[in-house]
Amino acid sequence: MPKVVFSVDQSKPMRDQQVPGHNRWHPDIPVAAMVRPGEVFRVECREWTDSQIHNSDSANDVRDVDLSLAHMLSGPIGVEGAEPGDLLVVDILDLGPVPQETGEAPGQGWGYTGIFAKANGGGFLTDYFPDAYKAIWDFNGIYATSRHLPGIRYAGITHPGLFGTAPSAELLADWNRREQALIDTDPDRVPALGLPPLAENTLAGQATGEVATRIAREGARTVPARENGGNHDIKNFTRGARVFYPVHVKDAKLSGGDLHFSQGDGEITFCGAIEMGGFIDFHVDLIKGGMEKYGVSTNPVFMPGNVEPRYSEFISFIGISVDHDTNTNYYLDATVAYRRACLNAVEYLKRWGYTGEQAYLLLGSAPIEGRISGVVDIPNACCSLYLPTEIFDFDVRPNKEGPVKQKRGQCAVSS
Amino acid sequence: MPKVVFSVDQSKPMRDQQVPGHNRWHPDIPVAAMVRPGEVFRVECREWTDSQIHNSDSANDVRDVDLSLAHMLSGPIGVEGAEPGDLLVVDILDLGPVPQETGEAPGQGWGYTGIFAKANGGGFLTDYFPDAYKAIWDFNGIYATSRHLPGIRYAGITHPGLFGTAPSAELLADWNRREQALIDTDPDRVPALGLPPLAENTLAGQATGEVATRIAREGARTVPARENGGNHDIKNFTRGARVFYPVHVKDAKLSGGDLHFSQGDGEITFCGAIEMGGFIDFHVDLIKGGMEKYGVSTNPVFMPGNVEPRYSEFISFIGISVDHDTNTNYYLDATVAYRRACLNAVEYLKRWGYTGEQAYLLLGSAPIEGRISGVVDIPNACCSLYLPTEIFDFDVRPNKEGPVKQKRGQCAVSS
Amino acid sequence: MPKVVFSVDQSKPMRDQQVPGHNRWHPDIPVAAMVRPGEVFRVECREWTDSQIHNSDSANDVRDVDLSLAHMLSGPIGVEGAEPGDLLVVDILDLGPVPQETGEAPGQGWGYTGIFAKANGGGFLTDYFPDAYKAIWDFNGIYATSRHLPGIRYAGITHPGLFGTAPSAELLADWNRREQALIDTDPDRVPALGLPPLAENTLAGQATGEVATRIAREGARTVPARENGGNHDIKNFTRGARVFYPVHVKDAKLSGGDLHFSQGDGEITFCGAIEMGGFIDFHVDLIKGGMEKYGVSTNPVFMPGNVEPRYSEFISFIGISVDHDTNTNYYLDATVAYRRACLNAVEYLKRWGYTGEQAYLLLGSAPIEGRISGVVDIPNACCSLYLPTEIFDFDVRPNKEGPVKQKRGQCAVSS
C-alpha cells in the first residue's frame, strides 16, 4: 500500500479532518502535502459532499442536498519542481471504495445515485423528472447491484469525477468573469445558469485569517470542468489512465475527489454516478514546458485505461436536435440531441417494466457510451447512446414478440 | 452475390441511371423495387453527390460543390407487408466500394474527404478553416492511406452515412414547418441555419408530371437526420449492424446511400468521411406494430456491428463549453465542448508537423470516438475525443523530449 | 481492385487453369508471376482440393475425398530481390469468397465443413466420430449460417489456411527425412502418421519433363505447417494481418490457398474450417537479412489483424491430459488436453439438442479460441476452449433450470 499523503476519516465531515481539504478552487489554498516526481502515493477521499446521504429507501436526503458544500476535495498535493507551463503527468494506479468498514458512509460497501430536484440544480432530464430520487447500490468486489434497480449487474469502471491543478490568479479571475457574464443573461433562472463564488460553507483547507476570507470571496465553485481539469466526470479516467494536466501555479497543487464506482457518459442525473468515498493511488511526473511543447494550452490531455470491461453487444438509441414534444428545431445542438437519445432510451426501458425514474437512474450510472455521431448535418446534430445488453439478466433486445413487461419495483422517492 | 434490386452505373450521374434514384424525402416517390421480409438483396449507390470530385491535388472541385444536388439516394425499396407503426429490421450484411474499376468515380480504388468553404455550408470548424480543402484516399483492401496525409493508415469502418424510410405526408409537413421556423430566426446567416425545400435540381426517382412537381416543391432536403433515419452519419452502422427503422408509409420505402469508407464521430469536416460509391447488402424483416411495442416513436434504434477494428490505446482530448478565444461561457453546450476538443486535437497534431487543415481532415475521417462525457456540471458541458495511437506510423504519445516536428506535406487546397 | 497476378477459373480444376498452380512444395517449381517489393496484387485461389464437394445433404463426397490432390496452391509468386536469409513481409489486405457467381464451386455464396472418415485421415476426434460428415454454410455478407446447424450465426474471420515460401533443397530433404523417420515408427497406422512424397496426382505448376518428374518424386506434401509457413491454419491470419516469412530460395516463391470463411482454433474436424475458393489481396515487402536480424530462423512471425469480431462473453471448457474413458494419464500432453476440452464441449452441446456430429462440426468452424492454459503442472497439461455465447440465437449459458433440449436437425451424413 503506497504512502498516504492525504488521509480521511470517513466517519467525519471533511471540515473536521485532521488536515481538512477544500471545496473551492484558488491559488492560495496551502499545500497539504508535497510529493516528488516519480513518487507513488495514496490520496483518501470523502464522497463528493458532506451532506449526509443514507443507505435508505427515502430520497429526502437527496432532495435536501446543500450544493454549496460541494465538492469535498482532498489536497492540494504539491509536486516538487512543478512550474507554470509544465504538464503534470498523473497515472491512476488504483482506485476503489473505502477498504475497511468503519461506519455507514458511502464507499463502505455501498454507494448511491441521486436525481436532484429541479429547484436544487436538477439534472439532464429535469424538465421530465423534476423531483428527487435515489438508488442505493451494493458493491460486491467489482460488481454493483441495486435493490432499487432489479435485473441489472455490472462491473464498475471506477474513476474520480474530479481532479485538477490549482488555477493561477489570472485564470481564476477569467473564470469568475465569464461565468458571471453567463449568469447575468438570465439571473433568475431555475436551475441557475452557473454558480458564482459563495463565501458561505467555503472550506479553504488550512488557510486562515485574511487568506481564508479571500479564498471564500474569490474561490471558484467546483461543479464544472475548466482549464485546470476539474469536474470532468469522464468515466474513462479509470485505473491505468494517464492524465496530462496543465500547471498554472508553482508546485501544481493537485486536488480532487468525487470518486465514482461507475458512471454513464454524460452522468445525466447530475449526482449521477455511483457516488462513494474511497482511495486513489497516483504516480506523478513532469514534462517541463509541456504545455508549449504539445500545444496543450487549455484543457488536459489523457490516455484512457484499458482494464475497463469491454462489451461486444449494445442496444443503441439515437437523438437529434429536435424537441419532438413541441416540434421545435435546434441548430446543431448536441446537448438537445443527446437528451433526446436519453429520453428514447427511457421510453424503451419503460416497456420492460422499469419506471421512468429507474430508467433515468440506470442510464446515469451504468457503463453507457454517449457519442457525438454527427454535428455538421444542418440543422440536426445527431447523438447516440450505447447500452450494453450484457448488464441485464434478461434479453433486452427487440424481437418479434415484443418485450415481456413485468414489475421491476421502484427507486427511492422523496416525500 | 445477392440479387441487385437497385443498380448504378458509376460512370453516369444518378439522373441518368436506368432507374434513377432521388435526392429529396417525400412519401410519393414511387417504389423502385419490391422485396419481401426475410430477403437478402444488394443496393448499389453513387457517391453522395453528382457534383464531380476528382482524384487530384486541387480542392477547387470541393469548393464548387452544388449542395442542391445532395444526397443521391438509391431507392425507394418497398418491403411487402410493411405498414405504418411497424419497425423495419435492417441487417447490414456487407458494404464496400465499387468492386470493379470502370472509371474514375470515387469508390473505384479511391475516395476523398472534403472541407467545404464557409460560404458553401462550411464544416464544424468553419470559423477557423473557412476555405475548401481535400484529401484523396487510396483503398488497399481494408486499409486507407492518403498522399495528402502521410504517416497514417487505418482499416475502414465502412458504413452508409444515410438510410431511412419515407416520411408520411404529416411528418414531412412537420419537418418543413419546424425547419423553416428555425431558418426564419436568422434568414441571412452564412452558413444557413437550414435547407428548405428547393425545386431546383430535385430528383424525384421515377415520378413524373404533377407528382414530380409536388415532390420538388415539398420534398425535404436530405442533409439532416430526422425521425425516418436519414443522414445519421453514425460510423457504427457498419457491417453486422442491425437497425430498426420506424415505418411511416405503406411498404416502408427504404432509401439511402452516401457510403463512407471511414469516418470519425461527428464527421466534422461536413463532407468529412471518406466518400465513395459502392454497394450495400441488406437483409430485411418486420416487427409488426413494433413502434408501439418498443416505444420507438421518434428515432430508429440500432445494434452496432462488431467487426470494426478495436483499439486499445488512445490519446484523448477534452473540450468544455467555453470559447477560450473570447473567454465566453456557454451553458451546457456539448456542441461547443466537442468543437473545443477538436481544436485541441488540431493544435496537438500541428506540433508533429501536420498543417491545421491536414489535422482537420484527419479527425473527420479517421476512426476517432467523440464522447459526451459530462452534460450536467453547470455551466460547462465536457466532451472528449479519442484518437487511436495505432493509426500513426510514429509514436504520437506525449513524452519528456517533446514531439519530433517534421514536414508532413499538405492537403489539396483551392485556388 | 488490384492487379490479378494469379487467376483462377472456379469452374475448372487447378490442373486445367491457364497457368496451373501446384500441390507439392519444391524449390524448382517455376515462378508463375513476379512482383516487386511495395506492390499490391491479387491472388485467386481454388478451394483446397480438386475433389469435388457439392452443396448437398449427403456426405459421400467428403467420405471419398482424395487426399493426394491436396492442397491446390496458387503460385509461386516471385518477389524481386528476395534472397535466402531475408524476411518476406506479407500484408493481407483483403480476402473473400469468389465475388461472382459462375457456377456451383465452393466460395460462390456457400462453403462447407467436413469430417473425414478415419480410414481417410480422420480428424481430431476420429476415435469418437470415425465416419464422414458435412455441413453446408451459406454466406450472406460477413455472416455464415448453415441449414445443418440451426441456431447459430456468426461473422467469418476469413483467412488463408495455407501460405508459404518455397523450401530450399536442403530444407526439403530435411523434411522428407524426418517425416519418413516418424512414419517408420508405425508404418501401418490408420490414420497414417505422415504423408510422404507421392508422385501420383502431383501438380508441379508449369514444370515439365525431368524437372516435373523430380518434383513429383521429392516434393513435400502440403498438409502440415513447416519452416516455410505452410498449412498453419491460424485463424488470425485474417485481413489486416502482417506475416514475416523466412526466405529460403531466390525470389522467395510465395504460394498458397486453402481459403477459409471461418475456423475455430485447432480446425478440429481436419477439413474443419468453412472451405471455399476466393481471392486474397497482398502487399509485400522485404527485410533484408531479417532472419538473422530478428532471430527468425525457423517459423514465421506474424502480427494478427484487428478487424475480426471480438466477443465479450464465452462459455469455456477445460480438458486435462487424462483419457477419462480408460483413466489413463498422459504426461503434459496438450494435444490430449485439448481433445478432452473438445469432447467436454461436445457433451455440453448435446444437452441442448445438437447431435455429437453437429457439435463437432460447429467447434471446427465457429470462432472458438483454443488456449494452452497450463503445460507445467505435472503430469497434467490443461487446455481450454472458449465458445462465444453470442453466436447462438438462444441463451447457451448454464442456469438453474437446466438446458431446454430441442431437436436441432442433423448434419449431412455418408451412406
Added chain:
Amino acid sequence: MPKVVFSVDQSKPMRDQQVPGHNRWHPDIPVAAMVRPGEVFRVECREWTDSQIHNSDSANDVRDVDLSLAHMLSGPIGVEGAEPGDLLVVDILDLGPVPQETGEAPGQGWGYTGIFAKANGGGFLTDYFPDAYKAIWDFNGIYATSRHLPGIRYAGITHPGLFGTAPSAELLADWNRREQALIDTDPDRVPALGLPPLAENTLAGQATGEVATRIAREGARTVPARENGGNHDIKNFTRGARVFYPVHVKDAKLSGGDLHFSQGDGEITFCGAIEMGGFIDFHVDLIKGGMEKYGVSTNPVFMPGNVEPRYSEFISFIGISVDHDTNTNYYLDATVAYRRACLNAVEYLKRWGYTGEQAYLLLGSAPIEGRISGVVDIPNACCSLYLPTEIFDFDVRPNKEGPVKQKRGQCAVSS
C-alpha cells in the same frame, strides 16, 4: 469488505495459522468454515508454498524450494446443501494481493516469478534453462514492473492458480492409480513424471490422529489440474469469472490458493506466474443435479471475466511439433509445438538485449496468449503465442533497420 471465512496471518507459515489449511486433496479433510448458497465471503491465502522466497537478487531461494510443501490451500469451505452431482457456481468478485503491509512475504507490495532447477521439477524449457532463476515484481496498483526485467510494464490479470472441490474417495483412488501407472513407465526420470502421495510435509487442515495419517498416506498432491478443478493455472479465472465446479462430496468442500498477480498462458516457468499471497472474494450458488443436466461429468466449465486488459496489437510466434535441434518430428504434439513457439519468442527477445532467462521469465508472467492453432495437419501440430506489443516501452515490432539491441540487465540467478 465481505466476511472473512478463512483468515491468514501472512507473517506465519500455513501450518501455524489459527485454522491451518491443507496441501493435499482428500475427502476427509474437515471443513474449516461453512457458507450458504447466495453468500458472499472472503478467503485469505498464503502464497503457494511455505518455502520462503525473498525480495532479493539471488535465486538460491527458488533453487532450494521444497516441492513437498506445495500448495498451501485455504479451506475447505463447506457449502450448505451441496451434494455429489451438483454444480457449485463460484463467482470471483474480487482478488488482490495482501491489502496491508505486515511483513516481507510475497503479496505485500511485491511478488516473484521463478524458474525451477531441472533437478527440482524444472519448467517448460528446462532442457534449455536447467538452472534456477527469479524475477521480483513491484506492484503499483494495477501495474507490475520488475527491476529484473526493465522495459516492460503491464496491468495484472489477477487470478487464483488453484481452486477446486474435494474428490470423493473413489475419484481420489482413480487419480492415485493412474498417476502411479504413469510414473511407473519411467520411475527414475528427472524431472519426475508425476508426484505420488507423500506423507512428509503433509498438512491436513484440522484433521488429527488416524484421519490425518490416512490423509497423509492417500492424499493427492496438488500440482496438476484434475476432475475437481485443482491447479488449472488458467489466467482468465480473473475477477468477474464464474466457474462451475463438479461436486463430488457432501458440502462440496471448496479449497484453493496459489494467487497470481499475472501469468502468461502455459505458466511456462512452472513457478511462472507472479506469485503472491492475498485475498479472494467469492459468491457461491448451486445448480442441483447440474453435472447430469449439463453433461459436466469431468472437468469444470467456466465463463471468463471481462475486466482484464484487452490488447489490440501483438507480435506472434509460431511453433510446430518438430524438434529443430535434432530435426525430429513428433506426431500432432501440441506440447512440442508450443515449446517451439516459446523458444522462437525467446530468440526474438534476445535480439533486443534480454538474456534468455529474462525472456523466459517474461513469457511466463506477462499476459501472453497461447493458442492451439492447428492439431490435425499431420504430422505437425501448430501452436502460436501472442505477445502484446504495448507492454514494452520500446517499439518491439520488426522493421527494416533491425532491432536496437541494448543491455537490459539480468534476472536473479542462483549461485
